[in-house]
Amino acid sequence: MKAPDFDYHRAETLEAALALMAEEDAFALAGGQSLMPMMNLRLTAPEALVDLNAVDGLAGVRIEDQRLTIGAMTRYAALEASGEVAEHAPLVSTALPYIAHPAIRNRGTIGGSCALADPAAEMPALLLALGAEVHLQNVKGARSVAADEFFLGLYETAREDDELVVAIQLPVASKRQRIGFHEITRRHGDYAMAGCAIVATEDLSEVRIAFFAVSDRAVRARAAEAALAGTSGGKAELENAVAALSEIDFAGDMNASTHTKRHLAGVALRRAWAEVMA
Amino acid sequence: MTGPLTIFDKPNSYIGKTVPRPDARRLAEGRGRFVDDKQLPRMVHAAFLRSPYAHAKITKLDASDAATSAGVVAVFTGADLVPHVEPYVGVLTHLAGLRSPPQHPIAVDRVRWQGEPVAMVVATSRAAAEDAAEKIIVDYEELPALTDPEAALAPDAPRLHAEFDSNLAWERTVDVGDVDAAFQLDGVTTVEREFRFGRHTGVTLEARTALAEYDPAEDRLTFHYSGQAPHMMQFIFAKHLGLPEENVRIVAEDVGGSFGIKIHTYGDEVATAAAAKLLKRPVKFVADRNESFVSDIHARDHIIRARMAVTGEGMIAALEFDDITGIGPYSMYPRTSAIEANQVLNLTGAPYEIENYRARARVVFQNKNMMCQYRAVGHPIAMAVCDGLLEDAAAAIGMDPVEMRRRNLMGDDSYPRASAAGMKLDDLSHHKAIVKLTELMGYDALRDDQAKLRDAGVYRGIGFCSMVEVTNPSPMFYGVGGAPIASQDGATVRLDAGGGLQIASSVTEQGQGTNTILAQIAAGVFGVDIDRVRVKTGDTEATPYGGGTWASRGAGIGGEAMLQAAVALKDQVLEVAAAILQSSPDKLDIRDGHVTDLDGAERMSLMDLARTVYYRGNELPPDLKPELIATRHYRVTEFPFVFTNGAMAAHVEVDTETGIVRVLDFWAVEDCGRVLNPLLVDEQIRGGVVQGIGGALFEECLYSEDGQMLNASMADYLVPMAAEMPDIHVAHIETPTKTSVLGAKGAGEAGTGGAPAAVMNAVNDALRPLGASIWQMPMTPERVLKALGVV
Amino acid sequence: MSKMQSVSLTVNGEAVTATVSVRKHLVDFLREDLGLTGSHVGCEHGVCGACTLEVNGAMVRGCLMLAVQADGATVTTVEGLADSGRSDAIRAAFAERNALQCGYCTPGMLASALEYVEAGGTADRDAIRAHLSGNYCRCTGYQSIVEAISDVISGEVDA
Ligand SMILES: Cc1cc2nc3c(=O)[nH]c(=O)nc-3n(C[C@H](O)[C@H](O)[C@H](O)COP(=O)(O)OP(=O)(O)OC[C@H]3O[C@@H](n4cnc5c(N)ncnc54)[C@H](O)[C@@H]3O)c2cc1C
Ligand code: FES
């Protein structure tokens, strides 16, 4: 199938891009690794595309005030290759090889994944676990939204239609940060059947757990976090945490019922937690 | 002179040697010649509007907006094509009782599956055609969708076709021996299971593609075809578009995978040809991936209740099953949709000594995409049912599954003979194959490892399959029932003036290496370097008449025809050489492009000989009438099919928490008769095994209850990919078939036919200590978890 | 009619200027407008990898990029990889191992393989398999492809 027709604008500055986003019922075109398939399948038919690929300054990783700022147009491949990301956001480095395939990671962007909010995508869950902030901007101004308040539902976020995601900000990981990541997929690089990302302090006083591919969006598991935070993280506490997963509003799909998702989330949690404790 | 014995060991022989394919080098440079690579002057593009409903009446169809949409050349509805296309019916007389109503390329007033063409738009670009298709307004009155074949058989079920008294398309039973008595015997153990085989489809990477051009001056249709059976398509287009058969030319150059998908009559392709004729312009149609899923034929989709009785000594006392399969709303034309069920009845249990055998198959109309023959037709089902029950029974009586096979497999010295279902068998080697297999895999050591790992909570399993494969079919497969499908194939070998060979064959190349094998045979048998052979296949205007490629027949039938043609040409050339050299043909040979003495001393080059014949005939004796071209045809006569056999084993690990099955290793021992090119055969088997693993673990066309295909994209329909596939170890036994000089049987479908059974048995072997088992394919994580009682 | 824009790019070392429909993806442009039919289309939703080709030094899905987005870019297709000799060794290995049957996946497969080899990938079979995880091949069963790549890495091919 061929994409329906549209107007195409290549923006070269952020201002120009924002102006185009304001003017029309336009879609940002980032890596195109989700938007183009949807257009080629005629599942979506934007009036206009605002291509962000040539916009100056939207890509790149930098450290400021103990925060790691990642430009929205930073591609997965760049994140994978980034020493800063490996050092300051090891969870992201750990998870990247599981996202799609090399050729997709050569184009796909962190901002695109964030804006899309696919419930099965890794990145939104990573951002939840890391306590990230999403920086948004439109012609009227800029704002930032905590990841916890950003992912609102199935492909639904706090972003207004005319806003662009311009950057993602993460707290710099302490050297002793513990992380765990596990996803259950039938084939390498596929969207997961269930996945879990965990960030904890060395003493387990703070634990953040997020899931993907189990609900209509990436979700925090706060009751499970509470079951593990401040404990020794042993088997009993872990099982309490697994039991606490019933707090999640599980959603089944073609390949796994709600019940199966609930089960797989528990498996993913146990396996990710084993990495936390390793 | 050129006795058949010498061709396998004479100096120039390529038979049995690994020869890389020249085609491979060309394709790797990006120099493929696929149908969509062709652009013709004034060419226009077709797109189809397809039914969104599984079953509905079309109450209104308004294409006026579409007709005036930018770039549109024409819009055709089903009714528009009725005067131009004779409907087709997918029945064959040897499948007694099979019925199916006439089919139109585009639905006329009723749609019967989601994806059925409803209208065709022809425009200056594919994008413009799609834009216009979206503007066609169709009102549908939805009708109840019959999707479940069992429900469709209920006496009060609504009927899909008013002209028939039920939704049953065909039924066949086989009853041999005394099955009831055997199940009652003292001391027999009976195992009974319900098997479910999911629907899957071919997912050729190159989608179906058609480019039709029509020349009104000569009333001539040229159809650039991505497919396997050019002459069959020639007949079909001629008959249904009302053209003289010789005025239809089918050209198939490179084909991006076929596997039985591209050998049927598809409405969209017929409509494309019709549109080219009506518009007098070249029309191209390329199925997009979504269309492929809802219109390429599907396969499998069988529900089978089966039981087996075994004696205390592990001998199979009886086998019985009942098979129901849904085939979609019509029987596919011209091969029919009853063949898979027929094969299941014919092949189940065929490797074993079984005296009491009863089976029934019912083939049912339903509102899903059509089903027909896809790689290894019926085999994966037949093998999984029998070998699944056999390993189940082995476990029940505490016998090793290999030992159980040793006791039941037909003796290697017991041929010729017949199977329980009456199949004529010869030249098989089941026992040799299973012995070689267990050596190849290190069976005993694997069992030891398995036991140790189980103690550590790791669940691995080993599963086997002993199988037969139908290859080299005779006219008894299709032709006998009235199908326009040739079972014989032809080959032509011509010596050109430069001393090289031009060869042509009616079998076709889809990547399996046919062209290379034909060149090997011609070069070796005739006596030239393989680089001096040019091969032509896939063009009804330039090759002899024949069936093309299906049922693993290219090497065995096409190859034998080529062998015979090369032998004939050699005799003809030596006769000329003898005249020129004043020798006698039985004192001469052809080696490395030269006429030689029997001891190899060169007497004259083939180029010299050919140039003499073509340019300087004055130098030849006047009564010599040289023919430097020979054509031969070959068909199998003594047997309906030439069966091959194989033994396969899978080693799997089941993650009992996620339900994910990983195939760790796979072994296949194949007896395809004479191996013509080990590299190509091994690769055919590997590719086939991976397709079989796909069917066992990943692939399934999922439908909603109302007949919507839910996963019609490559993101959702899971094909096997590199990271999950094991290395596949292949070995051979060579028992040449006596039906030909070449001795080659087929090998193209074995892996796909045998692997699912081996994988299923391995999974069940892994699950056995947990008291669980699974009999449904694909064995998805959720199904495994359900079998384990975890979810 | 479709909206058009003009583009200038370098394709296989040659400068190309063309006017393209903005809706047209890069592979259709290469195939239909430039006659570079080596790149194939297998799904147009990014999954099969048949369209994988090189844009500005990175292997990407040609079906998920618009031709207009390639304005100013350097594009290399399977034809260019062969002409420049860059794919000599890998092509020789593919032929030797019969790592292609129908050849429809091959252009994309070669692009992915070359990316792996040129980045200094190891001959580890699992790593090779993981790198190819986004390239579908229906014919080969993948093993011969893995072997061809590992042959190249371990220097067992003469181009
Ligand atoms: C075969 C395949 C497999 C994949 N597997 C995975 C996987 O396993 N896990 C996974 O997470 N993803 C996967 N993806 C998706 C891939 O990661 C996408 O790249 C990603 O989800 C979206 O990023 P993008 O830059 O390509 O966004 P695009 O496709 O360009 O855009 C996505 C959406 O976000 C909007 N958008 C993009 N950027 C912005 C912005 N800066 N501001 C506002 N709106 C914006 C667009 O308008 C569009 O609606 C896969 C894709 C493919 C083709
Ligand atoms: S055609 Fe681009 S990935 Fe399939």
Ligand code: FES
């Ligand atoms: S060789 Fe046919 S798809 Fe790979």
